[in-house]
Every structure is written in structure tokens, then in C-alpha cells.
Amino acid sequence: MRPLKESPDFRRLWVGSTVSQLGTQMTAVTVSIQVYALTRSTFAVxxxxLCALVPLVVFGxxxxxxxxxxxxxxxxxxxxxxxxxLSMILVLQSQLNWGQVWILYAVVACQSACFAVNxxxxxxxxxxxxxPELLPAANTLSQAAFNLGFTVGPLVGAAVIAWHGFAAAYLVDVITFTAALYALFRLPAVPPTGLVRRAGLQSVLEGxxxxxxxxxxxATFLADILAMVFAQPRALFPAVAGSFFAGGVRTVGLLQAAPAIGALIGVVFSGWVSRVRRQGVAIVxxxxxxxxAVGLFGLSRTIWLGVALLALSGAADMVSSAYRNTVLQSAAPDAMRGRLQGVFTVVVAGGPRLGDFVVGTSASLTTPTIALLGGATVCIVGLLILLARNxxxxxxxSKTRALS
Structure with missing residues (x-):
């Protein structure tokens, strides 16, 4: 908690992000459920x-x-x-019953572009x-904020959808996002440092x-790509909620929340994280x-076993993310940090979106179980190769911070 105590600006940013994450994650699960409700297709979900991927890469x-x-x-x-x-547009399309899936795809693409810059x-x-010495703690707090929203958001989102429909769930995102805007407005100016170059292709290539x-x-980026592209189960939640667990919308919300619940539990017991020096091995x-855990989830047919396995996956992902963020923020010079964070955003946010397409397509061609088991196997084999060759x-x- 030291970063929150020592830096009022970080505290405002963190509180605003924590509140806005609730609405953001509600919207994420609501879009998936609405697309599935309109199409009844895992491929469409x-x-x-995929619609979010291209703008995320370019604008990231x-x-x-x-x-x-x-x-x-x-x-x-x-x-x-x-x-x-864009969140307001989602409210309108639902409230006015436009019922066009292409509108959802278009809004998601535009949201992805804005998020990639943000x-x-x-x-x-x-x-x-x-x-600098508070960065691991700050990254853990940021992960906690994200996962708190990821825990509460899907559960509340599913409940709100069941109570008053999609528009109400989207409206909560609009309201909570106002907190993030206020927190950013209160921050001091953060001008660039070092040699400042005009943003363009040349500066991107320098990164x-x-x-x-x-x-x-x-390698930290490649490791995350393996996990998010090949072992990302979320696109299958609307389908497996019924086929695996005989559930409905509330089951989807529970599955969406489970990884974040595990991550929050992991944060509580994360005091040991800052003491690990061999952070590359720890990431693997x-x-x-x-x-x-994701592969075993593909074999589960009891809801609480499935939730437990997803919670374990969330705790492990939290540890990985904390180390990957710390390596980037502590080893990269400030003048290069924005560009590297751009690559990081493309990987962290783009990987799951590509993963949604990969696992959705794989499941439509085979079965959800085969898609999850096969993807997990590819991920683990790829990690072992990466560790052996790099x-x-x-x-x-973490003491020497040598990147090469």
C-alpha cells in the first residue's frame, strides 16, 4: 500500500481506474452475451x-x-x-433495439483504438x-484494481442484464468511466523527457x-502471446456455460469473474513476489x-471445479503480469517507455482478442474441450522452447536488470 500512501497523484489515478474497471468489465461481458444472443454462434463471439485486434495493433x-x-x-x-x-453509443443501440451485430463490432473496433492510445x-x-523501488508494489496494486473490476464487473453485469437488459449494463460503464476522467483531470502535467521526437513511423521503429x-x-512479450493467443478461454464462456454446466447468463458471469477472483486472492498472498530475483523463470x-489450469478447465463438468481452475489461472496470470510489468518499467529508459508500453498494450490487450478468434474458431471446428486442451498444450511447449533458447x-x- 506504500505507493497509495506516498503519492496522492498515484492514489487518484488508481482509485479512478479501479472504479472505471467495474463498468469496463461489465461492458466486455455484456458485448459477448449480446453478440451470442443475436447470433447463437461461438464464431461470432x-x-x-478479431474486430478489436487490427486497430489495437495500429493505434497501440x-x-x-x-x-x-x-x-x-x-x-x-x-x-x-x-x-x-463510445460507451454511450452502446447504450443507445441497445435501448433503441437496433439489433445489428455489425454495430457492436464497429464500436468494439473504435473502443480498441482509443484503448490502444490510452x-x-x-x-x-x-x-x-x-x-522506482515502489514499482513492483504499484504494479501489484494496478493488477488488483483490474482484477477487482474483472471480478465484480461480470457478476454485476450478468445480474443487471437479467434484471433490466443490455442498455442498463452499458449505462453503468458510462457512469463509472466518469471517475477515471476526473482522476486524469486532477493529475499534473506529464511532459516527455530526454530527446523528444515527433510521433511517427521512425519513432515506432526505434522502439x-x-x-x-x-x-x-x-521474451516477456512472447511468453504472454503464447498464453493469450492459445490458452485464452473467455470466448467460449457463453457456449460452455450451457454445454458444460447446464447454466445460463449468471453462469457466464461467474465464469468471467472466476479468474479475477483468483487473482485477487493471489494479491493477498503476494508479499513474496518482490523477493524473487530470477523473474524470467518466474514468468515461465x-x-x-x-x-x-485452462486445459483442465476444458475437462471439467462441475461448475465449482471449473470456477476453481479458472481462479487458479487468474492467480497465476496475476503473478506473470506483475513480473512482466516490473521488467519493462524498471529496465526501460523513460524516453523509450511510451513506445515500449505501446508494444506491451498490443501484446497484453491484442493477444486475448486474437485468442478469442483462435479459440472460437477452433471450438467451432472441433469441440470446446479439444480447443482448450490443445491450446494449453501449445502454450506450455512454446514456453519451454522459449526458456531453453533465450x-x-x-x-x-532483478538486481542487475540485464536485458541482453
Whole structure:
């Protein structure tokens, strides 16, 4: 809790993000349920992720370059305002019963573009608000905020949908997002440091050049890609809620919330995380546990066993994310941090969206069980190859912070 006590600005940012995550995660589960209600197709739900992927990649990379070129507070404010407006559009399309799935796809794509700019700016602000030694604690708190929203959001979202329909769930997102806008408005200016270059292709390429010369950092991205593309189960929740567990909308909400519940439990017992020095190995171990839990979830037919396995996957993902964030924020220079956070945003947010498409398509061609077991196996094998072939990643030490 030290970052919250020592930095009022970080505290405001954290509180605003925590509140807004509730609505954001409600919207995420609501869109999936609405698409499935309109189409009755896991492939259509998987397309939600694909529609978000392209703008996320393009605007994530460019947004990271912008975060190194202009005031990060202004960039975060403008992109957050765009997200607020798009949430209002979701309210309207549901309230007016437009019933067109392409509208949902279009809004998701635009949301993805705004988020891709917002994410690098917000993340690159944090190291400017707190001391370097508090970064692991700050990242754990940020994960806790995300997972609190991920826990409560789907459950509340499913309950609100059952009570008063999709529009009411989307409206909560509009209301809660106002808290994030207020927190950003209260922050001080966060201008770029070092040699400032105009945001563009050249500055984006400089970020990739730095990343290519830092194999330990590059491996943290590759490890997350393996997990999120091949072992991401969320696109199947609307389908398996009925086929695995004979449930409905509330079961979908419970499945969506389970990983975040596990992550929150993991945060409570995360005091040991900052004491681990071999963080590359720790990332591989954590993601292996995550993938194994997802694979076993594909075999479960009892709801509480399924929830327990998803909770375990969430706890393992929390540990992995804390280490990956810490490696990036502690080892990267501030002048390069926005661009690297842009790549990080593309991987962290784009990976699951591509994963939604991969697992949705795989399940439609085979079965959900085969899709989950096969994806988990690919992930674990890929991790072992990555660890064996990347010595800097395998030997990365938080004390020396050597990336190559």
C-alpha cells in the first residue's frame, strides 16, 4: 500500500481506474452475451476479438510513440473521453433495439483504438508518480484494481442484464468511466523527457530496435502471446456455460469473474513476489500453471471445479503480469517507455482478442474441450522452447536488470 500512501497523484489515478474497471468489465461481458444472443454462434463471439485486434495493433504502436512525444496526461484524457462517448453509443443501440451485430463490432473496433492510445499513456505515467523501488508494489496494486473490476464487473453485469437488459449494463460503464476522467483531470502535467521526437513511423521503429536488442524483455512479450493467443478461454464462456454446466447468463458471469477472483486472492498472498530475483523463470512457471489450469478447465463438468481452475489461472496470470510489468518499467529508459508500453498494450490487450478468434474458431471446428486442451498444450511447449533458447531471459536477475 506504500505507493497509495506516498503519492496522492498515484492514489487518484488508481482509485479512478479501479472504479472505471467495474463498468469496463461489465461492458466486455455484456458485448459477448449480446453478440451470442443475436447470433447463437461461438464464431461470432470470437469475431469480437478479431474486430478489436487490427486497430489495437495500429493505434497501440502509434499511441506509444505519441506518449513519448506529447504530454501523457493530455493524451490519456482525450482517449478516455473517446471511450466514454463510445460507451454511450452502446447504450443507445441497445435501448433503441437496433439489433445489428455489425454495430457492436464497429464500436468494439473504435473502443480498441482509443484503448490502444490510452493504455501506453496511463502506464507510462506511473513511473513518473512514484519512486522506482515502489514499482513492483504499484504494479501489484494496478493488477488488483483490474482484477477487482474483472471480478465484480461480470457478476454485476450478468445480474443487471437479467434484471433490466443490455442498455442498463452499458449505462453503468458510462457512469463509472466518469471517475477515471476526473482522476486524469486532477493529475499534473506529464511532459516527455530526454530527446523528444515527433510521433511517427521512425519513432515506432526505434522502439522495436530497442526491443530487438533486449532479448530478455522481448521474451516477456512472447511468453504472454503464447498464453493469450492459445490458452485464452473467455470466448467460449457463453457456449460452455450451457454445454458444460447446464447454466445460463449468471453462469457466464461467474465464469468471467472466476479468474479475477483468483487473482485477487493471489494479491493477498503476494508479499513474496518482490523477493524473487530470477523473474524470467518466474514468468515461465506462472504461465505454465495458467495454461495447465485452462486445459483442465476444458475437462471439467462441475461448475465449482471449473470456477476453481479458472481462479487458479487468474492467480497465476496475476503473478506473470506483475513480473512482466516490473521488467519493462524498471529496465526501460523513460524516453523509450511510451513506445515500449505501446508494444506491451498490443501484446497484453491484442493477444486475448486474437485468442478469442483462435479459440472460437477452433471450438467451432472441433469441440470446446479439444480447443482448450490443445491450446494449453501449445502454450506450455512454446514456453519451454522459449526458456531453453533465450539465455538472457532464463538468467534475468532483478538486481542487475540485464536485458541482453
Amino acid at each position: 470470437g469475431l469480437v476479438g 504502436l502509434y499511441g506509444g510513440a505519441m506518449a513519448d512525444a506529447i504530454d501523457r496526461r493530455i493524451l490519456a484524457l482525450v482517449s478516455s473521453t473517446g471511450l466514454w462517448v 493504455g501506453p499513456a496511463r502506464s507510462a505515467i506511473i513511473p513518473r508518480l512514484i519512486r 522495436f530496435t530497442f526491443l530487438r536488442a533486449a532479448p530478455a524483455l522481448l 512457471v506462472a504461465i505454465t500453471v495458467y495454461a495447465a 539465455r538472457p531471459f532464463r538468467e534475468y536477475d
